[in-house]
Amino acid sequence: xxxxxxxxxxxxxxxxxxxxxxxxxxxxxxxxxxxxxxxxxxxxxxxxxxxxxxxxxxxxxxxxxxxxxxxxxxxxxxxxxxxxxxxxxxxxxxxxxxxxxxxxxxxxxxxxxxxxxxxxxxxxxxxxxxxxxxxxxxxxxxxxxxxxxxxxxxxxxxxxxxxxxxxxxxxxxxxxxxxxxxxxxxxxxxxxxxxxxxx
Amino acid sequence: xxxxxxxxxxxxxxxxxxxxxxxxxxxxxxxxxxxxxxxxxxxxxxxxxxxxxxxxxxxxxxxxxxxxxxxxxxxxxxxxxxxxxxxxxxxxxxxxxxxxxxxxxxxxxxxxxxxxxxxxxxxxxxxxxxxxxxxxxxxxxxxxxxxxxxxxxxxxxxxxxxxxxxxxxxxxxxxxxxxxxxxxxxxxxxxxxxxxxxxxxxxxxxxxxxxxxxxxxxxxxxxxxxxxxxxxxxxxxxxxxxxxxxxxxxxxxxxxxxxxxxxxxx
Numbered sequence: 001x002x003x004x005x006x007x008x009x010x011x012x013x014x015x016x017x018x019x020x021x022x023x024x025x026x027x028x029x030x031x032x033x034x035x036x037x038x039x040x041x042x043x044x045x046x047x048x049x050x051x052x053x054x055x056x057x058x059x060x061x062x063x064x065x066x067x068x069x070x071x072x073x074x075x076x077x078x079x080x081x082x083x084x085x086x087x088x089x090x091x092x093x094x095x096x097x098x099x100x101x102x103x104x105x106x107x108x109x110x111x112x113x114x115x116x117x118x119x120x121x122x123x124x125x126x127x128x129x130x131x132x133x134x135x136x137x138x139x140x141x142x143x144x145x146x147x148x149x150x151x152x153x154x155x156x157x158x159x160x161x162x163x164x165x166x167x168x169x170x171x172x173x174x175x176x177x178x179x180x181x182x183x184x185x186x187x188x189x190x191x192x193x194x195x196x197x198x199x
Numbered sequence: 200x201x202x203x204x205x206x207x208x209x210x211x212x213x214x215x216x217x218x219x220x221x222x223x224x225x226x227x228x229x230x231x232x233x234x235x236x237x238x239x240x241x242x243x244x245x246x247x248x249x250x251x252x253x254x255x256x257x258x259x260x261x262x263x264x265x266x267x268x269x270x271x272x273x274x275x276x277x278x279x280x281x282x283x284x285x286x287x288x289x290x291x292x293x294x295x296x297x298x299x300x301x302x303x304x305x306x307x308x309x310x311x312x313x314x315x316x317x318x319x320x321x322x323x324x325x326x327x328x329x330x331x332x333x334x335x336x337x338x339x340x341x342x343x344x345x346x347x348x349x350x351x352x353x354x355x356x357x358x359x360x361x362x363x364x365x366x367x368x369x370x371x372x373x374x375x376x377x378x379x380x381x382x383x384x385x386x387x388x389x390x391x392x393x394x395x396x397x398x399x400x401x402x403x404x405x406x407x408x409x410x411x412x413x414x415x416x417x418x419x420x421x422x423x424x425x426x427x428x429x430x431x432x433x434x435x436x437x438x439x440x441x442x443x444x445x446x447x448x449x450x451x452x453x454x455x456x457x458x459x460x461x462x463x464x465x
Contacts, residue, residue: 048366049453049455050362050365050366050455050456051455052451052453052455065453069365069370069371069453069454069455070368070369070370070454071368072368073365073366073367073368074367074368075368077366077367077368078366079366080359080362080363080366082359083363084359084360084362084363085360085363086357086360086361086363086364086374086377131367132366132367135367135368
């Protein structure tokens with residue numbers, strides 16, 4: 001169910017000096033494509049307030065800078081293309097390891113006790129998605145979430161994302177995969193030197 | 200017991216050992232002979248210069264002059280703290296943090312020793328204050344530079360892991376916690392090792408100097424114990440102040456990891 005605007009970004013200056021504006025509704029997915037180096041990941045980093053930016057970002061009508069930084073980033077969670085790990089075991093990256101969801105994504109139960117380095121790239125990508133979802137964000141910023149996945153795993157990830165969209169999550173999806181953007185995106189934009197344009 | 204006065208001939212005889220080092224370098228092709236000659240020459244000139252300066256400062260007994268010498272020493276130590284780490288903070292961050300660390304750690308521990316254990320009259324008696332502060336500064340600059348080097352390097356090496364935590368709403372100070380503890384350990388381990396080895400593996404320099412100068416060994420040991428406590432304390436304070444300030448420099452009011460505040464790696 002598509003709801004009201006949850007995230008609104010106005011005139012975010014991109015890496016080329018252009019400006020990007022967007023509005024995301026709860027329960028909807030905004031898919032952004034664009035050439036490599038066009039600044040898609042930079043835009044996501046700015047929306048997550050990981051880099052300084054010019055312009056305005058609002059969540060549920062409140063300006064980003066009025067939120068405590070940790071509150072903002074647990075509400076607008078960025079899941080980068082190459083997720084990083086810091087704890088001894090996979091499970092230690094979660095408050096509570098979501099075994100049932102891991103199973104749904106085709107992840108073996110013994111992954112929880114492994115170090116992240118011993119997981120495959122595809123396993124790490126799905127674990128990073130679960131890690132981000134476990135924070136129960138209002139908005140999820142996904143950077144190439146299925147780049148390392150086979151078609152079967154991609155379908156499982158899509159299924160999980162659809163369920164979360166239905167539950168009201170807003171997703172901004174950055175991808176080079178046009179088919180994925182078509183399947184998941186309620187709205188498609190392309191990032192160029194001139195800024196965000198309708199695809 | 201009066202100290203045995205050294206003649207230039209005595210020093211020249213000992214300097215033959217440096218000549219042996221140089222010959223070894225030439226024979227074995229180590230390429231160190233030029234560095235050995237320069238380092239040894241610098242050491243002789245610097246120490247002679249300091250000896251004569253200290254002699255004049257002691258003779259003048261001026262608190263203002265003593266303070267001026269201390270400030271010059273502290274600024275030199277701060278510069279060493281700034282240049283030793285492999286990475287540099289922009290806007291003179293290394294130097295500013297080094298200066299604050301050296302001043303805070305040295306003044307706190309020196310004042311403690313001067314007001315409680317040594318209590319010279321007057322309190323700024325150059326004969327006590329300058330050597331005491333100097334030896335503390337040596338330890339402070341080691342601890343501060345090692346902990347700064349460790350934190351800056353770890354922040355770069357583990358930037359992705361730190362940001363992965365920030366992305367999930369984890370606070371910057373929590374994400375940096377392991378790096379902070381590692382930097383503190385790196386800053387403090389040398390003095391802990393020095394304390395543990397004192398008397399067993401090595402006879403510390405101050406104690407050796409005092410015994411050679413004619414002081415009773417037990418009295419020399421007491422001074423050495425006092426100094427070890429001061430060095431341990433000052434190292435801990437220097438490492439703590441340095442890591443906290445360096446961590447603060449690497450973030451902003453939005454708790455981002457600001458690696459753009461590091462100059463490009465040399």
